Amino acid sequence: MGEKTLEEISKAMRDIDITMLSTYAANGAIASRPMSNNRDVDYEGDSYFFTWENAHMVGEIENNQNVSLSYQGHKHFLIAAEGKAQVIRDKHAFKEHWNADLDKWFENGIDTPGVVMIxxxxxxxxxxDGMDEGEIVLS
Known part of the structure; x- marks a missing residue:
């Protein structure tokens, strides 16, 4: 069993832009979609994503907060994360995680109508990581 630290995992995650965010749909099925972490990774166990208020995943998260994230990096490096999600509608919180790359999706920045953060x-x-594998339990 591997012994990577959370700091080592965080460093590797900075190079992975896209994750698959999986939620539970209303019918109990698992629904997954690609999301960008916008290189916002100073990882201590929290991940942030921006989307539209009317996206199916927003309602799914509000019905069931249990989600998973899947990351695939270079040279057979993969991460599976389990956790709880929440939908955030506070623009002050948006500012902490916003970057200029998001402006192409949300033309008025944090003031774009209908934008939310997960x-x-x-x-x-x-x-x-190749033949090495391990698990980190977070509180």
Missing amino acids: RVDATRLHYW
Whole structure:
């Protein structure tokens, strides 16, 4: 079993832009979609994503906060994170995680009507790095 630290995992995650965010749909099925972490990774277990208020995943998260994130990096490095998600509508919180790359999706920045932020608080990370694998449990 591997012994990577959370700091080592965080460093590797900075190079992975896209994650698959999985939620539970109303019919119980698992629904996944690609999301960008916008290189906002100073990872202690929280991930932040921006989307539209009317996206299916927003309602799914409000009905069931249990989500998973899947990351694939270079040279067979993978991360699976489990956690709880919440939908944030506070523009002050948006400012902390906003960057200029988001302006192409949300033309008025944090003032774009209908924009929300999803925060995922990871409770467990499992990683694979070639033949090395390990797990980190977060509170």
